[in-house]
Amino acid sequence: MKKGQQIIHLSDLHIGYKDCGSKSAAIVRNIIKSEEPEKTIIIITGDLVETAFNKNHxxxxxxxxxxxxxxxxxxFICPGNHDYGSGFVNSKEIAKMFNKTFLLTETQFPIVNPVGNSLFIGLDSNAEELHWYDRFFADGEIGDAQFEKLKEILANKEYKDMTKIVYLHHHPVSRIPFHKLKDHNKLKEIVKNKIDILLFGHNHIGNSYNEKWGIKIMLDGGSSTGKRVLFKPIHHRKIDLSNFSIQEKNYLNIN
Ligand SMILES: [Fe+2]
Structure with missing residues (x-):
């Protein structure tokens, strides 16, 4: 297996909520114990913390x-609504700090990272959610500025033959009211049949939507620490980029 040929998809850790911090620490410990770093890219699709207003989180x-x-x-990380505030109330100042703190960059989304023959593209689905009237819902909106750049990236000949992985926080195909990305139709128009993998989280459900929108792998990461995940499995998925196979893992319980 070559460099960067497998992805571990984590989402919605909610560090700071009940035992989600110690569970996140166990996941990190077990990934380090059981996976080879040179082969593995970890993608966390947002909600790292319970509230970004708490510095301990x-x-x-x-x-x-x-x-x-x-x-x-x-x-690779993209922000969830809890990473820009409390989940319902956002702060533009905290939003500005996210890239600097977690991504060690001041580059704006979409964030593009080529690794080997794979192209990783992160989107910020909170970008258009920072107005006062957006405060009361948590459905997410990417906005035209990122969409224009995403179109350019996908049309770039330099990236033509690369495996394309797009990741964002909000759910683009949810059926739960107010929990579906507002501009999901625009996203669909741009990525349909043009990318190989779409990863997201937000609803703590963890379903698979593979082959929808002409995309081989389309996964809702659920909540990796099990925040409010009752009677459903926790999904820690490992994706092999050489054959697009998906392995279910449990990094909470590796001895
Ligand atoms: Fe969440």
């Missing part, structure tokens, strides 16, 4: 991400 999340990075793993 942010610092704990940052320590865990740094532990993975120091162990040699590439970690």
């Amino acid at each position: 942010i610092n704990t999340a940052l320590n865990l991400i740094n532990t993975l990075r120091k162990a040699g793993f590439l970690v």
Whole structure:
């Protein structure tokens, strides 16, 4: 297996909520124990913390991400609604800090990372949710500025033959009222039949929608720490990019 040829998809850790911090630490420990960093890219599709207004939550999340990075793993992250505030009330100041703190960059989304023959494209689905009137719902909106750039990236000949992975927080195909990305139709128009993998989270459900929108792998990561995941399995999925196979893992319980 070549560099960066497998993805571990995590989502909605909610560090700071009940035992989600210790569960996140166990996941990180077990990934380091059982996976080879040079092969593995970890994608976390948002809601790292329960509330970004609490510095302890942010610092704990940052320590865990740094532990993975120091162990040699590439970690790609996009923000969830809880990473920009409380989940319902957002702060533009915190939003500005997210890239600097977690991504170590001041580049704006979409964030593009080529690794080997794969192209990783992160979107910020909170971008158009920072108005006062957006405060009361949590459905997410990407906005035209990112869509224009996404179109350019997907049309770029340099990337033509690469495996394309897009990740965002909000759910583009949910049936739950007010929990579906507002501009899901625009996203569909742009990525349909043009990318290989679409990863997201937000609703803590964990369903698979593979082959929908002409995309081989389309996964809702659920909540990796099991926040309000009752009677449903927790999904920690490992995707092999050489054959697009998906393996169900449980990094909470590896001895
Ligand atoms: Fe969440």
